Amino acid sequence: MKLASVALAAAAAGALVLSGCSSSDRDASSTQSADAGFAKDAVIGVALPQKTSENWVLAENLFKDGLTQAGYQPIVQFANGGVSEQQNQIQAMIQKGAKVIVVGAIDGKQLGTQLKAAHDQGIKVIAYDRLLENTDAVDIYQAFDNYKVGQLQGQSLLKGLGERKGKGPYNIELIAGSPDDANSKPFFDGAMNVLQPKLDDGTLAIPSGQKTQQQAATQGWEAENAQNRMDTILAGNYKNKELHGILSPNDTLARAALTSVKQAGKPTPVVTGQDSEVESVKSIMAGVQYSTIYKDTRELVKSTIDAVNAYQKGDEPTVNDTKSYNNGVKVVPANLLTPVIVTKENAAEVYANDPTLAPLTK
Ligand code: BGC
Numbered sequence: 001m002k003l004a005s006v007a008l009a010a011a012a013a014g015a016l017v018l019s020g021c022s023s024s025d026r027d028a029s030s031t032q033s034a035d036a037g038f039a040k041d042a043v044i045g046v047a048l049p050q051k052t053s054e055n056w057v058l059a060e061n062l063f064k065d066g067l068t069q070a071g072y073q074p075i076v077q078f079a080n081g082g083v084s085e086q087q088n089q090i091q092a093m094i095q096k097g098a099k100v101i102v103v104g105a106i107d108g109k110q111l112g113t114q115l116k117a118a119h120d121q122g123i124k125v126i127a128y129d130r131l132l133e134n135t136d137a138v139d140i141y142q143a144f145d146n147y148k149v150g151q152l153q154g155q156s157l158l159k160g161l162g163e164r165k166g167k168g169p170y171n172i173e174l175i176a177g178s179p180d181d182a183n184s185k186p187f188f189d190g191a192m193n194v195l196q197p198k199l200d201d202g203t204l205a206i207p208s209g210q211k212t213q214q215q216a217a218t219q220g221w222e223a224e225n226a227q228n229r230m231d232t233i234l235a236g237n238y239k240n241k242e243l244h245g246i247l248s249p250n251d252t253l254a255r256a257a258l259t260s261v262k263q264a265g266k267p268t269p270v271v272t273g274q275d276s277e278v279e280s281v282k283s284i285m286a287g288v289q290y291s292t293i294y295k296d297t298r299e300l301v302k303s304t305i306d307a308v309n310a311y312q313k314g315d316e317p318t319v320n321d322t323k324s325y326n327n328g329v330k331v332v333p334a335n336l337l338t339p340v341i342v343t344k345e346n347a348a349e350v351y352a353n354d355p356t357l358a359p360l361t362k
Helices: 002-017 026-031 052-067 083-095 112-120 146-164 184-200 225-237 251-263 278-285 297-312
Strands: 042-049 073-076 100-103 125-127 140-143 172-174 246-247 292-294 336-337 340-342
Touching: 042 052, 042 083, 052 073, 052 297, 083 100, 083 112, 100 112, 100 297, 112 125, 125 297, 140 146, 140 297, 146 172, 146 184, 146 246, 146 292, 146 340, 172 184, 225 251, 251 278, 278 292, 297 336, 336 340
Parallel strands: 042 073, 042 100, 100 125, 125 140, 140 336, 172 246
Antiparallel strands: 292 340
C-alpha cells in the first residue's frame, strides 16, 4: 500500500469513528483501497452554470444547506461570466482541497483540463443535471431523464393541440435549448421521437421549415434570443396563418415565445415548457401556457448529496442507468430521476408537497 493510501484509509477510519458508523457498515477491503473515502468535514465544490432558470437558483441554497447539515464545507458558485469563469472556479476548488466536485456545466465539452486535474488528485467528479462530455474524468451523472422530458413535451403538445385547436392539421414551430448544453439534444430528440411521425403523416407542419435542433437552437438559453427568432418566424411565415403550437424546451423560453405571439396579435398557441417556474405555473393556471415539467430540485440535490455521502464512506453511489449516457469517451453511469408532465388538470396533485407551487394551484 502506498503511503497516501494508508493516510487516506486512516483518515476514513477516523471519520467512521467520529460519525459513529460501525465498520460493519461497509466491507473491510474498501477501507484498504485508495478509494477509502474522506473526512466527514471535507470541502465539497459545487460549480453551477449561469442562472438561466429557477432550478439553478434553487439548487444553490439546497446544496449549501444540505452539505452543511451533512457536516461538509461547501463551496457553491455560479459562473455568470461564462465558461472561463467556471474553469477557474473548478481549478480553485481543487486547490482548496475539495474531495468531490459537483458540476452543472455551462459547456460540458470545455472542462476537460480542469476535470482531469481533479481526477489526478483523486477527487470524485459528479455531473449534475447536465452531462460532462469528451472526458473520462467524470464518475457519475445525476439528472432527471432528459430524453423522457422531451418525449413528455412532445406528447403534451399533441394532447394540447387536440384539446385547444380542434382537428388538425396543425402549424407548429420548434424551439431548442442552448447548443453548448448537453441536455439540449436529448430534450429535442425525445420530443422529435413523438412529433416526427406526425410531421411525416401530415398532422403537423412547420411553416418556417426550421426543423433541426441547430435551426431551432437558443444560444445561452436566453429568452431574448428565442423571442427575436419567434418574431422573425411570425413576420415571415404567419401573415395569413395561425400558429397552433410551439414546442418549447423550458419555461423561460415558453414565456418568451408567448410574448412574441401576443405582440404579433395572434391567438395563443399551445406551448410546452419545463422547470415549473413560478410565472409559468401561474400562466398555466390562468389557461395560457399549456404545460410544464416538474423536476423537483430538492430530489435531485438530495440524490446528489447521497452520492457524496457514498464517496465519503468509500462506497459507490447508487446508479440506475449504465447505458444511456455515452459522453464521447465513456458511458457515464447515471442515476436518473423521473420527470412529471404538468397541465392545469393535474397541477394541484403534482405540486401538493411543494410549498412554493402548491398555493398557486388553489
Ligand atoms: C436544465 C433545464 C433548464 C435549462 C436552462 C437545462 O440543462 O436541465 O431544466 O431549463 O438547462 O437553464
